[in-house]
Amino acid sequence: MPTFSVQSRLVFAAIVAFIVFFGVTNWFRHVNLLTAQFDMGNMDQVLWHSLHGNWFRMASPVYGGEVHLRTAVHADFLLLGYLPFYALWPDPRVPIVLQVVFVASGAIPLYWLARSRLGDWRGAGVAIAYLLYPTLQWALIFDVHAVILAMPLLLWAWWAMKQKRWWLYGVTAALAILGKEEVGLVVAAMGLYWVWRRGYRVAALASLVVGLGWSILMVGWAIPQARQAPGHFALGYFSDFGDSYTAILKHMITQPLRVLGDVVDGGTFSLLRALFSPLALLPLLGWPVLLVAGPEFAINLLSSNPNQQTIFFQYMAAIVPFIFIATVDGWSTLRAWLATHHGRWTQVQLRRALDIGLIGCFLAGVWIWSPLPGTRHHGDAIRVFIPSPYRQDVALVQRQLLPADRVATTNNLAPQFSRRELIWSFPNNLEQADAVVILAGGPYDVITTAQLLDEIKTLAADPRWKVIHHHDAFWYFRRVAA
Numbered sequence: 412m413p414t415f416s417v418q419s420r421l422v423f424a425a426i427v428a429f430i431v432f433f434g435v436t437n438w439f440r441h442v443n444l445l446t447a448q449f450d451m452g453n454m455d456q457v458l459w460h461s462l463h464g465n466w467f468r469m470a471s472p473v474y475g476g477e478v479h480l481r482t483a484v485h486a487d488f489l490l491l492g493y494l495p496f497y498a499l500w501p502d503p504r505v506p507i508v509l510q511v512v513f514v515a516s517g518a519i520p521l522y523w524l525a526r527s528r529l530g531d532w533r534g535a536g537v538a539i540a541y542l543l544y545p546t547l548q549w550a551l552i553f554d555v556h557a558v559i560l561a562m563p564l565l566l567w568a569w570w571a572m573k574q575k576r577w578w579l580y581g582v583t584a585a586l587a588i589l590g591k592e593e594v595g596l597v598v599a600a601m602g603l604y605w606v607w608r609r610g611y612r613v614a615a616l617a618s619l620v621v622g623l624g625w626s627i628l629m630v631g632w633a634i635p636q637a638r639q640a641p642g643h644f645a646l647g648y649f650s651d652f653g654d655s656y657t658a659i660l661k662h663m664i665t666q667p668l669r670v671l672g673d674v675v676d677g678g679t680f681s682l683l684r685a686l687f688s689p690l691a692l693l694p695l696l697g698w699p700v701l702l703v704a705g706p707e708f709a710i711n712l713l714s715s716n717p718n719q720q721t722i723f724f725q726y727m728a729a730i731v732p733f734i735f736i737a738t739v740d741g742w743s744t745l746r747a748w749l750a751t752h753h754g755r756w757t758q759v760q761l762r763r764a765l766d767i768g769l770i771g772c773f774l775a776g777v778w779i780w781s782p783l784p785g786t787r788h789h790g791d792a793i794r795v796f797i798p799s800p801y802r803q804d805v806a807l808v809q810r811q812l813l814p815a816d817r818v819a820t821t822n823n824l825a826p827q828f829s830r831r832e833l834i835w836s837f838p839n840n841l842e843q844a845d846a847v848v849i850l851a852g853g854p855y856d857v858i859t860t861a862q863l864l865d866e867i868k869t870l871a872a873d874p875r876w877k878v879i880h881h882h883d884a885f886w887y888f889r890r891v892a893a
Contacts (some may be wrong), residue, residue: 418535422522426515428540433511436795440552441503441826443799447855448825448836450473450746451554455503455829457490459482462498467491470833472825476840478832482637484644486592487557500727503826506555514551517563518542521735528743533766535630540773545685545780546722547731552782554826556725559639561590565597572605577614588622590729590799592629592643597707597729598622604703611872630656643870649712674712678720682712685722687777691769694734696741704733722780742769801850804885811879811887819844821863823853838866847876847888 440446449472456469461477467488468480481487515534518538541547550559564587569775571580580730588595602618605611633642651673652662663670692718692742694701699854701708707729711719719726749761777786784792805827817833819841826832828848836850836857847870851863858866870876870888882886 416531417532418526419522422518422535422538425539425542425566426518429515429518430511433548433849435777436509436554437507437511438677439505440795441507443795443797443804444805444827444850444853445795446503446507446554446823446826448820448822448829448834449855449857450556451503451505451507451694452822452825452829452834453481453484454490454506454555454557456834457794458493458497458506459501459830460832461494461499462493470835472834472836475840476833476835476843480637482629483639485557486801487590489557489560489586489589491557492557492560492586501830502845503555505831510555510559511551513560513563514547515542515563517566517732520563520566521739524566524570524573524736525739528739531747533742536770537735537742539732540690540738541735543737543773543777543781544731545689545782546727546734548782549723549780550725550728550731551726558591558594558725558728560729561587561594561597561729565601565729566735567737568598568601569732572601572609572611572614575611578616579831583616584618585621587729588625591645592626593706593710594635595622595624595626595629597704598625600703600706604699608699616732635851641745644690645716647712648716648719652713652714678717679712682720682722685780688728688736689780690771691737691772692744693740693741693769694737696744697737697739700733700737700740703731767888801882801885802888804880804882807880808846808887812846816845817843818846818848820848821853822855824850839865843872845890847886848874849886849888851886853884 421453446452453469453472458468460466460468464533464827467490468478469481470478471483481490482695490506490604493509496509497505499505518541521541522534522618524534525537525623525890528534529537532582547562548564550556564583568580568583568587571577571583584601598624598764599619602620605615605618609615620708635641638644646654646656649659652670653659657801707727711726711730714720718724745765746762749765777783779787782788783790786792805824809827812828812831814831816831817835817840818831819835819837820826820828821837825834825836835844835845837847838858841847849867851867852860856863867886870886875891876888877891878886879889
């Protein structure tokens with residue numbers, strides 16, 4: 412029977428604790444109506460439609476309201492990996508909990524990678540830091556996204572490449588690029604890195620060709636085909652640089668100083684501080700690895716969408732693995748420098764001071780940015796466990812709605828009713844809806860509370876609609892039969 416070291420058992424215990432805490436947290440986030448149409452409702456729609464034979468389709472929550480390919484928005488085919496489990500219990504909580512398990516698995520290859528460079532205890536520390544990393548935790552609790560699964564997959568791929576386990580590398584890298592259309596660019600950059608640093612020419616060339624080819628195919632053909640319109644819907648986020656891919660690339664090549672100015676503008680420094688400060692800037696010493704995440708950094712920093720310049724959403728998912736691999740490289744580099752420039756006694760003292768400083772810096776970063784209880788975001792961490800006063804209202808409407816009903820609902824309620832063919836964001840597509848379910852003042856509303864209340868007054872005065880149930884900020888309307 413194999414034996415496990417104290418450090419291995421510690422990492423395993425941390426993984427279990429992580430799964431339990433965030434599994435329970437995300438479960439209650441959904442139960443207490445803190446998930447949203449954007450994006451939990453959309454992801455649930457994809458799984459529900461795929462389960463019923465409409466592969467990788469969803470109802471457009473806004474534009475026209477028709478059922479269309481999910482590829483019109485993103486090429487995140489990895490969502491379908493949840494389908495076998497979702498078939499056993501069609502409920503948003505299935506991918507919500509499984510996402511936690513898959514993300515936690517990334518601590519295993521990271522521990523092995525760090526242990527080989529830093530030793531058992533420091534390796535365990537890096538793996539536990541991954542699980543406590545604020546950016547990872549915020550991405551994990553913001554609903555479900557296929558790109559989140561790229562975090563553990565890219566870590567497994569990196570470890571497999573270093574171990575020359577080519578088949579495992581191929582599988583994990585291929586799955587990672589299914590997480591989102593631009594992850595192929597990261598895998599391509601990973602191929603360039605391996606040629607430069609290791610000389611794994613065959614595997615690296617395959618990574619470059621497959622990764623780059625996939626992203627070009629998705630962005631240049633599959634997504635425009637599904638949209639029935641040129642380009643990607645997010646192309647507008649880069650309108651300052653041009654109105655097409657070629658114009659944007661030309662601008663970046665011919666006006667690098669302006670691009671650099673745009674990169675360092677806005678929330679860039681806040682984002683970089685949140686990413687690197689908890690790790691005491693060590694990833695910067697492993698900068699060659701950070702270059703692998705360069706495509707993701709560029710996309711996020713150059714976008715006009717402010718959500719892409721914070722740690723509170725999923726946009727850093729493909730960057731996090733390389734931040735931690737760079738941390739291992741940076742820590743190893745710093746220790747080697749201390750060994751070269753100081754005597755043995757001084758070296759021991761400095762290494763100990765370095766370790767203590769890193770732990771203190773990381774704990775400070777966790778307190779400042781993490782969504783854990785006892786941190787600055789204690790309120791956000793605790794509110795998910797406070798029962799919503801509208802849970803019973805939602806359950807009542809769920810019982811009364813017919814499976815074929817077309818529903819318009821507020822963003823904060825959509826994941827509760829998304830297992831049907833058509834569901835829209837209120838007040839869109841009211842002419843087509845059979846029922847309207849509204850919770851005013853909840854998080855993530857797409858219109859202001861004042862606008863929402865005006866829409867409710869209009870609906871209540873409309874003879875075509877009847878109020879079936881009303882409780883404080885909760886309304887359930889049903890269309891009156893002609």
